Amino acid sequence: MKIENERESGSTISIRNFRRNAFDDKGTLLWKLKSEESFVYLLENKTIFYNILFDQYENGRLKTSVTGDRGEVNHTTKKLTLKGNIVLKSENSKTLSTDELLYDLDGKKLTTDSSVIVSGNGTVIRGIGLRADKDLNKVIILKPTAVTRGGGNPFKKD
Numbered sequence: 582m583k584i585e586n587e588r589e590s591g592s593t594i595s596i597r598n599f600r601r602n603a604f605d606d607k608g609t610l611l612w613k614l615k616s617e618e619s620f621v622y623l624l625e626n627k628t629i630f631y632n633i634l635f636d637q638y639e640n641g642r643l644k645t646s647v648t649g650d651r652g653e654v655n656h657t658t659k660k661l662t663l664k665g666n667i668v669l670k671s672e673n674s675k676t677l678s679t680d681e682l683l684y685d686l687d688g689k690k691l692t693t694d695s696s697v698i699v700s701g702n703g704t705v706i707r708g709i710g711l712r713a714d715k716d717l718n719k720v721i722i723l724k725p726t727a728v729t730r731g732g733g734n735p736f737k738k739d
Contacts, residue, residue: 589629592620598726599630610638616652626656637715645715646670649682659686675701675717689715697722703731 592647594596601621603611633652637645637735650665661684669677681695691713699706699720710723 588618589620589623590628590632593623594621595619596621609641610636625678628654628656632656635661642672644672647684648684652687660684667719671716671718673701673716673718675699677711677713677717679711684715691715705729705731708728 584586590641593607594652594732596619597617598630599614599616603613613634613636614630615634617632618630620629621688622628630652631650633647634645635652636643647663647667647669648665653661653662654660655662663681663682663684667677667679667682669682676699679693679695681693683692684690685692693710695709696709697711699708699711699717699722701717705728706725707727708722708725711720712719712723713720
């Protein structure tokens, strides 16, 4: 049976106020996912989320938190595509804002060809296109357009 009268037609399952936590084999929290709505496509092996909040943990500590209007997980390729009002915050107070972002869940890499704003340690960098690790410690902005310097290097490890 397919759901046809929803925000996403053709899904197999529709869930409101979705929440899921993932743990490793020792019971350590790896990530938390929350969304206002989710739509599961069993045949396509994907899930679509609206008003998503995705938190990642390492050693029991929150490392990154990502919010966005819409997220789509391809379970085969292990990639999360986010669209609309995306804000990623790292534990070391670095922030990325963009309207479109691809997150490789296995490789833990972030990419976009859209406009981006990256800030940290009092410095703000604006540009188009980004390649980065999930913690924003290694960042390449493909076409930087403006830099506002403040308290130092925004990519310095704390």
